[in-house]
Amino acid sequence: MIGVGVxxxxxxxTLGVADVERARAFYEALGWRCANDSKAQGVAFFQxxxxxxxxWGREELARDCGLEPTPPGGFGGFALAYxxxxxxxxxxxxxxxxxxxxxxxxxxxETFWGGYSGLFLDPDGHPWEVAHNPxxxxxxxxxxxx
Amino acid sequence: MIGVGVxxxxxxxTLGVADVERARAFYEALGWRCANDSKAQGVAFFQxxxxxxxxWGREELARDCGLEPTPPGGFGGFALAYxxxxxxxxxxxxxxxxxxxxxxxxxxxETFWGGYSGLFLDPDGHPWEVAHNPxxxxxxxxxxxx
Numbered sequence: 553m554i555g556v557g558v559x560x561x562x563x564x565x566t567l568g569v570a571d572v573e574r575a576r577a578f579y580e581a582l583g584w585r586c587a588n589d590s591k592a593q594g595v596a597f598f599q600x601x602x603x604x605x606x607x608w609g610r611e612e613l614a615r616d617c618g619l620e621p622t623p624p625g626g627f628g629g630f631a632l633a634y635x636x637x638x639x640x641x642x643x644x645x646x647x648x649x650x651x652x653x654x655x656x657x658x659x660x661x662e663t664f665w666g667g668y669s670g671l672f673l674d675p676d677g678h679p680w681e682v683a684h685n686p687x688x689x690x691x692x693x694x695x696x697x698x
Numbered sequence: 699m700i701g702v703g704v705x706x707x708x709x710x711x712t713l714g715v716a717d718v719e720r721a722r723a724f725y726e727a728l729g730w731r732c733a734n735d736s737k738a739q740g741v742a743f744f745q746x747x748x749x750x751x752x753x754w755g756r757e758e759l760a761r762d763c764g765l766e767p768t769p770p771g772g773f774g775g776f777a778l779a780y781x782x783x784x785x786x787x788x789x790x791x792x793x794x795x796x797x798x799x800x801x802x803x804x805x806x807x808e809t810f811w812g813g814y815s816g817l818f819l820d821p822d823g824h825p826w827e828v829a830h831n832p833x834x835x836x837x838x839x840x841x842x843x844x
Binding site: 557558559560561562563564565566567568582583584585587588597598599600601602603604605610613614616617618619620621622624626627628629630631632633634635645648649657658671673676677678679681683688690693694695696697698 | 703704705706707708709710711712713714728729730731733734743744745746747748749750751756759760762763764765766767768770772773774775776777778779780781791794795803804817819822823824825827829834836839840841842843844
């Protein structure tokens with residue numbers, strides 16, 4: 553099908569969670585604000601820059617993908633990253649995430665790729681790297697350009 | 699740690715893959731363009747709107763998260779979505795993805811939430827919903843606002 557290009561973007565990341573309200577509370581403790589009535593709708597949406605992050609029941613999400621549900625907690629084949637503007641901010645965000653209930657898997661440290669990063673798991677085991685990459689620009693609006 | 703807010707955004711999604719060059723070829727067949735020398739660096743980066751999508755070896759990514767590698771192919775606890783501007787475009791993108799080597803898990807159809815969507819898996823089993831949501835705006839630049 554020549555001529556139908558897929559634009560280079562992601563609209564939505566949905567994270568499968570055990571309990572939408574618990575997961576929402578974690579992201580709100582980080583400082584995010586939910587955009588909808590998650591209790592009534594059974595799903596929580598967060599505007600995240602140019603895209604949306606959703607929290608939805610893990611089993612429902614698996615079925616929606618046509619896949620068998622799997623137990624939470626293991627490596628899911630992906631990781632998210634939150635890039636910041638300095639190494640010190642990496643440490644601050646990791647400390648803040650830990651207070652909000654995250655599990656720190658790597659404290660902030662220099663990386664093999666020349667930056668500084670650490671990594672936490674959210675309460676459902678989804679990995680978030682917190683990184684300062686001196687070669688990538690984080691704009692005022694938070695967008696990241698390679 | 700009062701006062702350290704985490705901005706409401708995602709900088710990077712890294713997908714664990716069996717073979718970076720094969721995965722890169724799939725996303726390029728969709729119409730994306732890689733931003734770096736993936737063969738030399740062992741990782742492929744794609745600018746994706748305000749953020750970046752990376753393809754990296756699944757085992758290396760697991761270890762980087764401090765987690766045990768898991769076999770590919772099952773449900774990983776997450777899904778991505780690509781929102782488009784009409785139901786017809788959902789069908790076009792799904793057909794295009796299938797030609798590029800994706801596995802269609804759901805053909806385009808009306809959804810319980812009042813939109814129209816289908817879903818494919820990329821060659822490493824990562825789920826992408828292709829969706830038209832009449833209540834969400836897809837801007838000219840591809841950004842999605844709830």
